[in-house]
Amino acid sequence: MAVELLPASRNVSLRVRLQCDLSAVRPMTALVRIFLQEQHATPDEIQAAELAIVEGSNNAIKYVNGEGRGKDIDVEVVAGPDQIEVRIRDNTPGFEWPAQIALPEGESENGRGLFLINSLMDRVNYFRGRGQNFLVMAKKRNHTGAGSISHSETQRRLNDSESIIRDMAEELSFCYESLSAIFRCSAELGKSNNLEEFARRLLSDLAQITSAEWFVFRTSQNETQLETFVSSEQTILLPALNISETANKSVECEAAVAREDVWFDHLNPLKSGDPLGKILPDSVGLVHPIYMGETLVGTLTIAKSAPGSFTAVQANVVHTFSDFLAIQIVNARFTEEQVRNRLVSRELEIAKTIQRSLLPKTIPRLSGYGLAGFCESAHQVGGDFYDVIKINDDSLLLIIADVMGKGIPAAMFAAILRSLLRAVPEWMNQPAALLARINRLLFEELSGVDMFITAQLVYVDSRNRRITAASAGHCPVLLSLDGDGNIKSISPEGLPLGILPDTSFSNHTETLSRNSRVLLYTDGLTEARNSAGEFFGQDRLIKWFKHSGNARKSAEELKDDLAAELLAFQSTSTLNDDQTFLIMTE
Amino acid sequence: MKVEANGETLNVSGIKELGAANSQNFRDEVKGALSDKQKNIHIDLSETLFVDSCGLGALISLHKTTCNRNGTVRLLNPTPPVQQILELTRMHRIFEIVNN
Numbered sequence: 001m002a003v004e005l006l007p008a009s010r011n012v013s014l015r016v017r018l019q020c021d022l023s024a025v026r027p028m029t030a031l032v033r034i035f036l037q038e039q040h041a042t043p044d045e046i047q048a049a050e051l052a053i054v055e056g057s058n059n060a061i062k063y064v065n066g067e068g069r070g071k072d073i074d075v076e077v078v079a080g081p082d083q084i085e086v087r088i089r090d091n092t093p094g095f096e097w098p099a100q101i102a103l104p105e106g107e108s109e110n111g112r113g114l115f116l117i118n119s120l121m122d123r124v125n126y127f128r129g130r131g132q133n134f135l136v137m138a139k140k141r142n143h144t145g146a147g148s149i150s151h152s153e154t155q156r157r158l159n160d161s162e163s164i165i166r167d168m169a170e171e172l173s174f175c176y177e178s179l180s181a182i183f184r185c186s187a188e189l190g191k192s193n194n195l196e197e198f199a200r201r202l203l204s205d206l207a208q209i210t211s212a213e214w215f216v217f218r219t220s221q222n223e224t225q226l227e228t229f230v231s232s233e234q235t236i237l238l239p240a241l242n243i244s245e246t247a248n249k250s251v252e253c254e255a256a257v258a259r260e261d262v263w264f265d266h267l268n269p270l271k272s273g274d275p276l277g278k279i280l281p282d283s284v285g286l287v288h289p290i291y292m293g294e295t296l297v298g299t300l301t302i303a304k305s306a307p308g309s310f311t312a313v314q315a316n317v318v319h320t321f322s323d324f325l326a327i328q329i330v331n332a333r334f335t336e337e338q339v340r341n342r343l344v345s346r347e348l349e350i351a352k353t354i355q356r357s358l359l360p361k362t363i364p365r366l367s368g369y370g371l372a373g374f375c376e377s378a379h380q381v382g383g384d385f386y387d388v389i390k391i392n393d394d395s396l397l398l399i400i401a402d403v404m405g406k407g408i409p410a411a412m413f414a415a416i417l418r419s420l421l422r423a424v425p426e427w428m429n430q431p432a433a434l435l436a437r438i439n440r441l442l443f444e445e446l447s448g449v450d451m452f453i454t455a456q457l458v459y460v461d462s463r464n465r466r467i468t469a470a471s472a473g474h475c476p477v478l479l480s481l482d483g484d485g486n487i488k489s490i491s492p493e494g495l496p497l498g499i500l501p502d503t504s505f506s507n508h509t510e511t512l513s514r515n516s517r518v519l520l521y522t523d524g525l526t527e528a529r530n531s532a533g534e535f536f537g538q539d540r541l542i543k544w545f546k547h548s549g550n551a552r553k554s555a556e557e558l559k560d561d562l563a564a565e566l567l568a569f570q571s572t573s574t575l576n577d578d579q580t581f582l583i584m585t586e
Numbered sequence: 587m588k589v590e591a592n593g594e595t596l597n598v599s600g601i602k603e604l605g606a607a608n609s610q611n612f613r614d615e616v617k618g619a620l621s622d623k624q625k626n627i628h629i630d631l632s633e634t635l636f637v638d639s640c641g642l643g644a645l646i647s648l649h650k651t652t653c654n655r656n657g658t659v660r661l662l663n664p665t666p667p668v669q670q671i672l673e674l675t676r677m678h679r680i681f682e683i684v685n686n
Contacts, residue, residue: 022607024638047667058606103676109646112639112675119674536618 003254011080012039017072020064032077039079048120048139049084055113056135060090068092068131085138087412094133097126150491163409171313174209181205182324195332199325200230206321207232210314212302214279218252219298220327226252226299227383238275249273252299255287262287266306282306288318290326297326330472347407352377354411358418362391366462368586370555374563375580383410384522387418389428400520400582401455409449416442417453431457431470431504439497446498449503453497456520460584465512470505472497478545479510485546518584519545524577528570534570555585589683596620599630604641613644625657630655631664637677649680660684
């Protein structure tokens with residue numbers, strides 16, 4: 001027998017409704033017979049079911065009374081893979097289904113119906129309800145079919161089974177080889193963390209398992225380019241491919257765009273100009289595009305020389321390997337990014353700590369003057385700092401500086417600058433000379449890393465009521481020398497530190513009057529932006545400074561005022577740069 | 587259905603089915619055809635594809651009638667499905683079943 005009909009693998013049902021009339025029973029069972037034949041029930045199964053339905057229906061009609069006479073009877077036949085079930089809903093008053101059903105005495109004319117049902121069916125249940133009852137009967141199905149099986153049929157089935165087992169064993173052995181290769185390569189990855197080497201080993205194993213001769217694994221860059229990640233052909237240079245531009249000639253790009261495997265062989269050969277054509281003439285293979293969700297991770301091409309080909313099982317192994325590789329690559333990239341982010345945030349933390357440690361814990365006092373400093377770090381911490389060095393009872397040096405750079409290097413230069421400034425106390429009354437010296441000392445280091453520092457030094461001599469300022473490319477010093485609100489902005493000449501090896505700075509001296517005020521600041525103040533993108537600007541700063549003398553506030557109070565002014569201005573935007581200032585009042 | 591008298595025997599043939607819908611008619615028709623002379627009934631079941639418990643009841647009813655006349659009911663050449671039902675309900679112990 002070349003073809004054999006088998007029962008459906010799921011339940012198929014027939015529902016019939018019949019009038020409460022004995023003449024309706026046989027037409028109904030004729031439908032049941034056709035249905036069961038369609039469901040490939042055996043003649044024995046059909047005969048048993050048919051007779052049981054007839055007996056059940058006859059009873060439903062014979063024993064009905066009262067209202068039940070006008071009601072239809074429902075019969076449902078369910079043919080499943082393992083049994084045929086029949087349900088008959090009747091409208092009789094019902095009866096007690098006997099615990100034992102014996103064949104009636106020889107010459108009794110009645111009582112054989114229940115016996116037949118019970119004998120023909122394998123399971124019978126009778127559910128008695130109010131005004132309606134259900135008779136449910138089931139007959140087990142016999143799959144092997146009736147009759148004996150011939151020797152040749154047995155041999156054929158045996159051959160079929162053997163072939164199925166062989167296929168399964170082959171698939172199982174592929175699964176085993178895939179799994180062990182994946183485990184082996186994963187263990188290697190744990191040791192070396194070299195993703196490229198890992199991919200090469202994994203794909204070499206894949207090539208061996210599937211008897212392939214070459215492979216090319218490319219990864220996607222921003223979903224627009226395919227770059228070679230590893231290839232079995234290390235000597236052949238495979239250029240990066242622009243996916244949308246080369247989709248019509250590169251089978252790899254074609255697969256990436258189509259999002260499905262593309263096979264190539266002699267019927268569907270590689271196009272001329274496809275870089276893969278350089279590898280091995282007359283190759284037969286497939287390109288599997290690797291997607292993680294909607295994201296293109298890359299493509300894997302695996303091939304052998306004609307007339308070889310890949311089986312469905314081998315193609316499955318290719319899919320398993322490439323999906324596994326994709327997971328490893330995506331994970332590795334994610335981990336790398338996380339480590340980088342952690343390093344950056346750790347570096348910023350260190351830089352912030354250094355910067356904080358550079359600020360004076362307490363500001364030295366100078367008789368007759370008040371001093372206050374403010375330093376607010378931006379998220380991407382820079383190298384702002386201020387310092388106040390007491391020289392003697394009558395004089396001190398005010399310092400404000402901005403190291404141009406971010407992170408730890410900027411903080412380190414700020415620390416060096418702070419030490420150098422303190423190293424030669426005798427030069428502190430000559431700010432220009434001090435800046436020139438520091439520039440000489442720091443030039444090489446600063447220019448080596450393309451960094452520079454702007455700084456402003458103000459020497460304060462309280463005995464002679466004089467200040468001397470020098471600047472290395474820093475913002476001007478603002479001075480209010482009288483109580484009338486006239487503001488003087490002084491910016492002595494000088495390049496930032498680290499620009500030229502030898503540069504000179506000039507001193508600018510001013511005499512202080514009663515109620516004079518001095519403000520040193522960094523450009524983080526004037527370049528602060530509000531949510532509309534406007535700068536705080538020097539005009540706004542000068543305006544504030546002009547009116548700040550009105551209330552005769554202390555340096556500390558003025559510091560709080562200016563800090564509040566800045567905060568109000570940029571309340572909805574984030575800080576882009578450090579903001580530092582130093583205020584002195586008389 | 588065909589009913590023919592042959593001496594002491596009434597031959598009945600051409601029965602397609604013997605079930606609830608027609609067994610009462612079958613019984614009445616055969617009994618009606620019996621004359622005083624006949625004590626045996628031969629029922630040809632070679633064309634009968636279906637018999638249910640009511641059909642069996644009708645056959646038993648005829649059997650009782652012949653018993654009263656010291657005669658018998660003979661069932662001739664039942665089809666395999668009918669033969670199966672007859673055996674299942676042990677009718678072969680009551681009737682003489684003849685296969686030619």
